[in-house]
Amino acid sequence: MDFFGIDIPSYGWQTVLGSAISGVFLGSIYALVALGLTLIYGVLHIINFAHGALLMLAMYAVFYLWHFFGIDPYLAMLIVVPGGFLFGYGLQRMVIGKASHGKDEIILLVTLGVSIVIENAALFFFSATERSVRVPYDLDGIDLGVTFVVYPELAALGGSLLVTLALWLFMSRTDTGKAIRAVARERQGARLVGINVDHIFAVTFGIGTACVAVAASLLVPTYAVHPQVGYLFVLIAFTVVVLGGMGSFVGALVGGFLIGITEQLGRLYMGESLGVITISVIFIVVLLFRPTGLFGQRSG
Amino acid sequence: MSDRTRLVGWAVLLAVLAMAPLFISSGRWIDFLEMTLFVAVLGQGWNILGGYGGQYSFGHAVFFGTGAYIQALLQFKFGWSPWITLWFAVGGAALVGSFVGYLSFRYGLRGSYFALITLAFSEAFHVLSRSFPAITEGGRGVQLPLNQDAAQAISSFQFNFAGPFLSAYGFYYTIFALLVLAYAVTWWMEHSRFGAQLVAVRENEEAAEALGIDAFRVKLGAICLSAAISASAGVYYVQKYLFIEPGIAYGPAKSVEALFAPIIGGLGTVIGPLLGSFFIHGVGEMTKDMIGQVLADRPGVDLILFGVILICVLAFLPRGLAGLLEALWKRIAAGRNA
Numbered sequence: 001m002d003f004f005g006i007d008i009p010s011y012g013w014q015t016v017l018g019s020a021i022s023g024v025f026l027g028s029i030y031a032l033v034a035l036g037l038t039l040i041y042g043v044l045h046i047i048n049f050a051h052g053a054l055l056m057l058a059m060y061a062v063f064y065l066w067h068f069f070g071i072d073p074y075l076a077m078l079i080v081v082p083g084g085f086l087f088g089y090g091l092q093r094m095v096i097g098k099a100s101h102g103k104d105e106i107i108l109l110v111t112l113g114v115s116i117v118i119e120n121a122a123l124f125f126f127s128a129t130e131r132s133v134r135v136p137y138d139l140d141g142i143d144l145g146v147t148f149v150v151y152p153e154l155a156a157l158g159g160s161l162l163v164t165l166a167l168w169l170f171m172s173r174t175d176t177g178k179a180i181r182a183v184a185r186e187r188q189g190a191r192l193v194g195i196n197v198d199h200i201f202a203v204t205f206g207i208g209t210a211c212v213a214v215a216a217s218l219l220v221p222t223y224a225v226h227p228q229v230g231y232l233f234v235l236i237a238f239t240v241v242v243l244g245g246m247g248s249f250v251g252a253l254v255g256g257f258l259i260g261i262t263e264q265l266g267r268l269y270m271g272e273s274l275g276v277i278t279i280s281v282i283f284i285v286v287l288l289f290r291p292t293g294l295f296g297q298r299s300g
Numbered sequence: 301m302s303d304r305t306r307l308v309g310w311a312v313l314l315a316v317l318a319m320a321p322l323f324i325s326s327g328r329w330i331d332f333l334e335m336t337l338f339v340a341v342l343g344q345g346w347n348i349l350g351g352y353g354g355q356y357s358f359g360h361a362v363f364f365g366t367g368a369y370i371q372a373l374l375q376f377k378f379g380w381s382p383w384i385t386l387w388f389a390v391g392g393a394a395l396v397g398s399f400v401g402y403l404s405f406r407y408g409l410r411g412s413y414f415a416l417i418t419l420a421f422s423e424a425f426h427v428l429s430r431s432f433p434a435i436t437e438g439g440r441g442v443q444l445p446l447n448q449d450a451a452q453a454i455s456s457f458q459f460n461f462a463g464p465f466l467s468a469y470g471f472y473y474t475i476f477a478l479l480v481l482a483y484a485v486t487w488w489m490e491h492s493r494f495g496a497q498l499v500a501v502r503e504n505e506e507a508a509e510a511l512g513i514d515a516f517r518v519k520l521g522a523i524c525l526s527a528a529i530s531a532s533a534g535v536y537y538v539q540k541y542l543f544i545e546p547g548i549a550y551g552p553a554k555s556v557e558a559l560f561a562p563i564i565g566g567l568g569t570v571i572g573p574l575l576g577s578f579f580i581h582g583v584g585e586m587t588k589d590m591i592g593q594v595l596a597d598r599p600g601v602d603l604i605l606f607g608v609i610l611i612c613v614l615a616f617l618p619r620g621l622a623g624l625l626e627a628l629w630k631r632i633a634a635g636r637n638a
Contacts, residue, residue: 047412049358099615105356108412109563110614112358116556117607120600128599227600231552235423238416273439274431280424287417288407 011268018147019268020261025153027260028160029219033233034240034252035163036211042247043184043204046100046107050091051237052230053115053122054209058084058216059225060126066133066220073133073220074155080213088209093202115230122227130224138221152221159218163211164253170207171249180204184247239283245293254294303491310483310571317476321469330472334540336581337475338533342554343561343573344482345530350559351568352495353522354502358415359422360530360558362400365549367393367531369429371538372442382457386535390528397527401520410505419555426550441545444538457539471540478536479574482529486570489525498522499568530558560606564613566622575621580606 033055040048061080065071071079095114100107141150171177182190183200191197223229240259244251259279267275286293317333324330342364350356367389374385400421404414429436436442446460447453453462459470489495500508501515509515538544548554565576584602591601617624 047416095611099611101615101618105354105411105415106614108356108415109559110611112556113607113610113614115607116610117604120603120607123600124598124604235419239420242416271431274427277424277427277431280420280427283420284403284417284424287409287413287420288403291407291409291413 009269014146015268016265018144019264021144021147021149023261023264024257025149025157025260026264027257028153028157029215029223029256030233030236030240030259031160031253031256032156032163032215032218033212034237034244034256035160035167035249036208036215037237038241038244038247038249038252039167039211040205040208041241043180044107044201045184046104046111047238048205048208049108049111049234050115050118051111051208051212052232052234053118054084054088054230055212055216055219055233056122056225056227056230057087057118058209058213059220059223059229060122061213062216062220063131063133063225067131073135073217077214077217080217081210084213084216085206085210087206088212089202089206091209092205093198096205097198097201115234119227119230126227128227130226132224133220135221150222152218156218156222159214160253160256163214164249167207167211167249176200176203235283236279239279239286241293242283242291243286243293245295248293248295251293251295314480317479321472327468330468332581332585334472334475336577337472337479337574338536339557339561339581340574340577341475341478341482341536342530342533342558343565343577344479344486345526345528345533346558347562347567347569347573348486348489348529349522349526351562351566351572352489352498352502353519353526355519355523356411356415356559357418357526357555358559359418359420359555360526361550361552361554362418362422362425363393363397363527363530364534364537364554364558365422365425365429365544365546366396366527367534368538368544368549369436369442369534370531371535372444372544373436375444376437376442381455382535382539383455386532389535390531393531393534394524394528397523398520401523405516405519405523422550422552422555426546429546429550436546439546441543441548444542446542458542471536474539475536478532482532483570483574485525485529490570494518494521502568560610562620564609564620566620569620569622572620572622575625579621580609583609 033051037048037051040046040051058080061083062073062076065076065079066073091114096107096110099110135152137151139150141148141153143149171181179190179195179200180203182193182195183197183204187197190200236259240252240255242255243258244253244255259282262278262282263275266278269275270277317337320333321330324333342360345363346357346360370389370392371382371385374380374388375382400418404417409417430439432438433440447456447458448461449456450461450463453459453466453470459466459474461467462470489498497508497513497518498521500511500513501518505515508518534549537548560580561573561576563576564579565574566572580602583605587601587605613620619626
């Protein structure tokens with residue numbers, strides 16, 4: 001078939017299945033990045049535009065821990081996850097919360113400002129060179145017949161499932177999780193029963209950033225790091241969050257898989273360049289026709 | 301400040317800008333002024349929708365880029381005169397604006413959601429412009445032929461070989477003329493019924509509708525006007541650099557540039573984008589002088605500063621530099637009357 005000069009090929013089922021399976025693994029990475037974003041949205045009702053920049057920063061942290069100290073990217077989690085939490089906590093408490101006067105659009109602009117500062121600071125200090133980690137196991141994996149899966153991809157899939165489960169347990173079982181949900185539901189009421197709302201906001205932002213740090217550790221073995229890598233993920237993460245339903249963890253997971261599969265099939269049928277457009281198109285269509293997403297409650 | 305004082309101020313400011321080439325001989329400073337005015341025009345496009353209409357777009361590159369691509373492609377493919385293609389560029393971008401606006405506003409997207417959908421549209425156009433080489437020349441971009449014949453400088457809208465005066469100042473006066481036009485239109489809009497309705501929709505859409513204002517139509521009008529002005533900046537860009545490619549046209553840089561100036565200068569004011577543009581580029585040049593060319597040549601320095609300025613203005617100056625000037629002026633006026 002021919003579509004404006006672009007061939008739409010036909011493939012056997014093995015190729016399509018292989019592509020869909022690699023889409024699942026790609027999607028688990030998207031889900032990992034989107035989990036923190038959906039948590040921050042669910043509670044703070046803000047769209048954190050700096051999410052991608054924070055991911056990029058965490059990826060650099062993982063890279064340099066490996067580069068200078070030889071720390072394995074997965075072990076680096078022990079350092080970057082607490083670090084991410086503290087960074088996110090401080091960022092919300094000292095910059096975003098202070099500068100935004102509690103107005104949604106202003107928060108969006110402040111987080112845009114934060115992302116520009118972080119991205120260009122990375123460009124300044126680390127330069128635009130792509131950097132990647134070489135680990136001994138990054139090419140080993142399992143042959144599924146229709147496609148080959150490397151261990152880092154399996155780790156990302158497992159990681160996304162574990163993080164979803166951990167977030168769900170945390171939100172439903174712990175006191176802090178309950179306080180976060182209380183603040184999400186009724187800010188004023190939460191304050192009246194003695195919850196420190198500013199603290200909970202910052203904690204939520206911190207946890208969201210810690211999720212990004214987990215994602216970074218799982219990403220670095222398969223993804224090169226460069227200052228713009230966060231921007232590539234921003235629109236994808238927002239698409240996943242909107243598709244899954246703002247604030248829903250299961251939604252982020254399912255949304256991630258759907259987007260990953262769609263993108264891979266899009267690439268297969270429409271080519272590397274045009275295939276990526278599926279993400280923007282899904283995003284626009286969902287925002288217009290089903291802004292609550294697949295699993296979301298009515299959004300405000 | 302009364303309208304009369306403002307008009308006098310504008311007349312002085314524009315006269316100074318018009319005569320600037322008389323005082324400035326260094327190419328570096330003319331480049332600085334051109335860049336500043338270019339961002340001021342782009343920013344005014346954003347300001348009409350974002351400042352007056354309260355609809356913050358994160359993807360204004362979609363209008364800049366469409367204007368630039370139409371301007372470049374109609375000349376490149378069909379050899380049309382740039383003076384004819386520019387109407388198509390501006391009109392085509394307004395059409396894209398009405399398309400984006402129709403979908404977004406018809407389905408009631410506001411605030412952050414509107415910001416995100418404009419970003420998605422600019423990304424979609426980015427991918428499209430890269431993926432159809434038969435139409436857009438793909439990732440290579442469109443390179444327009446350089447006109448070296450001085451006699452055709454005006455008809456080809458290229459001043460590189462147009463004699464000493466035009467080759468030095470031709471593009472400065474081009475962007476200056478665009479600035480005057482865009483700011484006059486904004487001034488007119490601010491004083492028109494349409495502008496009042498747009499501000500009413502920004503302040504409270506439900507209340508505005510209750511008063512009989514068709515919010516959908518008002519916002520649609522604003523996005524078309526906004527797109528047209530942003531596209532005019534795209535036309536200037538193509539004529540000056542004779543080149544456009546997907547990253548420049550639809551990448552995030554232009555979307556961000558478009559919103560910096562009006563937010564820092566003062567949202568919903570005519571002078572805001574110009575003030576903001578002068579401020580950030582002035583600060584950018586000063587830091588280059590201060591920290592030396594060695595460090596400043598590394599990319600990223602100016603944008604780090606712009607980001608910090610943006611956050612500080614949002615935190616401490618909600619009405620931007622224009623609000624600050626207004627407050628100062630009031631204090632001076634009060635002191636004089638006392």
